[in-house]
Amino acid sequence: MPDQLEQLVVRLRDLATIDDETGARRLPPERELGDALGVSRGALREQLAVLERLGFLHRTQGRGTYLASPSYDFVRTYFRIARELGYLTDDEFSESRVLLEEAVAEAAARRATPEQVEQLRRDVDRMLASEAAGDVEAARDADLAFHRRLQRMVDNSVLRFLHEGLSHVLRDDIAARRLGGAGEAPGERNPADAVHYEIIDAIEAGDPDAARLAMRRHFGGAALGTRSG
Numbered sequence: 001m002p003d004q005l006e007q008l009v010v011r012l013r014d015l016a017t018i019d020d021e022t023g024a025r026r027l028p029p030e031r032e033l034g035d036a037l038g039v040s041r042g043a044l045r046e047q048l049a050v051l052e053r054l055g056f057l058h059r060t061q062g063r064g065t066y067l068a069s070p071s072y073d074f075v076r077t078y079f080r081i082a083r084e085l086g087y088l089t090d091d092e093f094s095e096s097r098v099l100l101e102e103a104v105a106e107a108a109a110r111r112a113t114p115e116q117v118e119q120l121r122r123d124v125d126r127m128l129a130s131e132a133a134g135d136v137e138a139a140r141d142a143d144l145a146f147h148r149r150l151q152r153m154v155d156n157s158v159l160r161f162l163h164e165g166l167s168h169v170l171r172d173d174i175a176a177r178r179l180g181g182a183g184e185a186p187g188e189r190n191p192a193d194a195v196h197y198e199i200i201d202a203i204e205a206g207d208p209d210a211a212r213l214a215m216r217r218h219f220g221g222a223a224l225g226t227r228s229g
Helices: 001-015 032-035 041-054 075-086 090-111 115-130 136-155 157-165 165-179 192-202 208-218
Strands: 055-059 065-066
Touching: 001 032, 001 041, 032 041, 041 055, 055 090, 075 090, 075 157, 075 165, 090 157, 090 192, 090 208, 115 136, 115 192, 136 157, 157 165, 192 208
Parallel strands: none
Antiparallel strands: 055 065
């Protein structure tokens, strides 16, 4: 099936026309498409349904069928189901997250503009202010914003796809670290927060190695070299 789908996508791409209004790639009607591909409408519908479930195709009532850029829902669902079935372990997820974030920090140190660095600082300032005010949820949201901004700075679609697929692990990890790392006194600074500034300083200095190491310290070396079996 994967080979058939790949071959089908190549043919669909060639048969698609560009919609003047949206710029999207529109497919011919099913009967015309089936004739061009030399397949029955039933077989065609089955294959198109698979592409639709994967997010590579969408139908608009009254307008037609279009090739689409998939959302991140598919990869999130894949990772969640694989995790529930035990094919992927929590240790593997954690290790992958750390390695991915390190790679992103390293790349950001090579590409970041002064304006982007300033935006990162504002995210961390907001994080610390929320933590000081005892607003753990707002602090977590600012933490997530910091990591998403790093992804956008790197602007690599493959890394972003993996990052979004692992977003549930990121949220869980940040929530756990914020609860586990905060001091007993309300508003006491979370020790992990200060490392965000180290990451930013390394990125601003254009030092990829320092950025990678600071990101690793941020996660406390979590899951690296700890897997069993």
